Amino acid sequence: MDKKKLFDAFDDFSQNLMVTLAEVEAMKKQVQELVKENTGLRLENTKLRERLHQLEPETEAKAPHQGKDHLESIYQDGFHVCNSFYGQRRENDEGCVFCMELLYRE
Template sequence: MERERLFMHISKMEADMDLMYEDLQTLKELSVRLVEENVSLQMEKENYEQLLAKEASEKGASFKQNTLNNLYEEGFHVCSVHFGTHRHGEDCLFCQGFLQHRNN
């Protein structure tokens, strides 16, 4: 009787080890895919950063300056007095002076 229990226990451990090995293989495959995706995304990020740097140098204006100009054109204040609030279609001398100073 004792021998039968021992063999059943060994058989159960073998089955458990097989399942663990299958899980390990699945985890290994997923890890490889994640590493490959990470490398791909890193390369894409580097290419994008190079493209942004190239565009900024070609235009001659900084990204920050273009952003401020765009904000003002979209109707928002860029001056320190009312920064980020809507201009409601009105011009702001502070904003215009600030942008003119930054462009020179």
């Protein structure tokens, strides 16, 4: 092989190696950014889960009360909330013993 051809081959190989090295460095930088973002998201996710666990007992305690309030508002709008007549309009807004028992039992 001629010395000039050999030198040109090494020069081409060197340039290809430099291009590949630049691509590897760019990918390395992207991976570092992704790891940093992933770490931040994991931390945020952990904090949100902790906050959710703190709120769950409050939500569970309020849920039955909110349901009762909802049923009372339906009853006040003139509809039955008892099992026997649920959703039917109360005639002349007369009281229903079954609805009252459901709403005000302890």
